[in-house]
Amino acid sequence: xxxxxxxxxxxxxxxxxxxxxxxxxxxxxxxxxxxxxxxxxxxxxxxxxxxxxxxxxxxxxxxxxxxxxxxxxxxxxxxxxxxxxxxxxxxxxxxxxxxxxxxxxxxxxxxxxxxxxxxxxxxxxxxxxxxxxxxxxxxxxxxxxxxxxxxxxxxxxxxxxxxxxxxxxxxxxxxxxxxxxxxxxxxxxxxxxxxxxxxxxxxxxxxxxxxxxxxxxxxxxxxxxxxxxxxxxxxxxxxxxxxxxxxxxxxxxxxxxxxxxxxxxxxxxxxxxxxxxxxxxxxxxxxxxxxxxxxxxxxxxxxxxxxxxxxxxxxxxxxxxxxxxxxxxxxxxxxxxxxxxxxxxxxxxxxxxxxxxxxxxxxxxxxxxxxxxxxxxxxxxxxxxxxxxxxxxxxxxxxxxxxxxxxxxxxxxx
Numbered sequence: 001x002x003x004x005x006x007x008x009x010x011x012x013x014x015x016x017x018x019x020x021x022x023x024x025x026x027x028x029x030x031x032x033x034x035x036x037x038x039x040x041x042x043x044x045x046x047x048x049x050x051x052x053x054x055x056x057x058x059x060x061x062x063x064x065x066x067x068x069x070x071x072x073x074x075x076x077x078x079x080x081x082x083x084x085x086x087x088x089x090x091x092x093x094x095x096x097x098x099x100x101x102x103x104x105x106x107x108x109x110x111x112x113x114x115x116x117x118x119x120x121x122x123x124x125x126x127x128x129x130x131x132x133x134x135x136x137x138x139x140x141x142x143x144x145x146x147x148x149x150x151x152x153x154x155x156x157x158x159x160x161x162x163x164x165x166x167x168x169x170x171x172x173x174x175x176x177x178x179x180x181x182x183x184x185x186x187x188x189x190x191x192x193x194x195x196x197x198x199x200x201x202x203x204x205x206x207x208x209x210x211x212x213x214x215x216x217x218x219x220x221x222x223x224x225x226x227x228x229x230x231x232x233x234x235x236x237x238x239x240x241x242x243x244x245x246x247x248x249x250x251x252x253x254x255x256x257x258x259x260x261x262x263x264x265x266x267x268x269x270x271x272x273x274x275x276x277x278x279x280x281x282x283x284x285x286x287x288x289x290x291x292x293x294x295x296x297x298x299x300x301x302x303x304x305x306x307x308x309x310x311x312x313x314x315x316x317x318x319x320x321x322x323x324x325x326x327x328x329x330x331x332x333x334x335x336x337x338x339x340x341x342x343x344x345x346x347x348x349x350x351x352x353x354x355x356x357x358x359x360x361x362x363x364x365x366x367x368x369x370x371x372x373x374x375x376x377x378x379x380x381x382x383x384x385x386x387x388x389x390x391x392x393x394x395x396x397x398x399x400x401x402x403x404x405x406x407x408x409x410x411x412x413x414x
């Protein structure tokens with residue numbers, strides 16, 4: 001019987017436990033993002049249009065409250081200004097640091113207006129450059145032109161996981177010393193959690209990555225492993241999943257690191273000190289998705305984390321407004337990833353917006369109408385931009401910065 005190490009995992013990391021699906025980067029970025037100011041204008045036109053009325057949603061801007069849920073980072077201040085310019089009202093705050101939706105705020109918001117227009121999501125800094133640019137950092141003019149992390153909360157959350165994952169990528173080794181089966185050498189701290197003093201535990205999945213322990217044979221010294229490592233046969237399914245060039249790396253006698261071929265199905269990672277709910281799930285809902293964030297080949301970790309966090313929080317908002325107490329109220333919820341750039345031309349932060357969710361809950365209805373990412377783009381790409389309540393340039397301090405759309409060159413998998 002093959003051994004496994006899954007019994008060491010928290011319940012939420014068990015591969016047999018279903019993890020709700022999240023949208024892929026390829027799907028979300030099959031279309032380019034919008035300037036946030038354009039998105040707001042299109043959203044208002046959509047809510048005034050026939051499609052929204054057919055779904056039972058009636059918009060009267062005189063009695064609609066603009067709302068935001070996002071970080072309080074200064075790179076997102078333009079979001080507040082856009083909503084103010086389009087509606088004439090300063091947006092009601094439903095968010096907190098980290099791009100989290102504050103459920104307790106909804107009860108207060110509906111006392112201000114029976115229709116809430118919610119714009120929110122996570123944010124990520126973007127610096128234009130070759131190979132799709134760089135995510136996770138942004139220029140900070142108040143730091144004399146320096147840069148820093150953006151979103152700082154998600155960056156700090158991921159940093160210790162990223163460090164352990166990269167250590168595993170560098171130090172899990174494969175080779176074929178005698179032209180027979182490919183062997184995999186794994187540091188013991190990646191096999192059993194007590195062998196690591198780090199709070200962040202990465203465990204390779206023995207059932208996925210290995211195919212039995214290599215017995216020690218004194219006639220073959222390479223089988224007599226180091227004190228801190230264990231030697232296994234590599235699972236043939238893992239090798240079959242590699243492209244020929246990658247597979248060739250492991251067919252020689254010299255050990256080669258597994259690198260980014262340590263994909264999400266081959267390991268689990270968790271914080272041994274993470275607060276858990278009574279049902280065994282972590283209080284930080286993003287934790288079960290961390291291995292998918294780290295091992296994603298289509299998007300850098302900061303962007304993937306922002307996408308997943310936005311989807312988790314969109315679901316929390318939708319679940320909240322379905323409560324019986326909010327049945328008499330209308331909610332239009334626009335969720336996405338704010339992509340923050342510092343524009344040296346206008347000397348201001350400008351936000352692009354990539355939608356990931358849209359829900360319309362008319363008054364009297366228990367649930368909202370939902371739209372896919374493709375549907376959102378199909379509708380909004382053809383939608384006229386509404387006239388703002390006051391001139392955008394006067395509020396934002398700059399004209400429509402279309403050049404920022406042109407220098408956003410990210411493509412999934414680039």
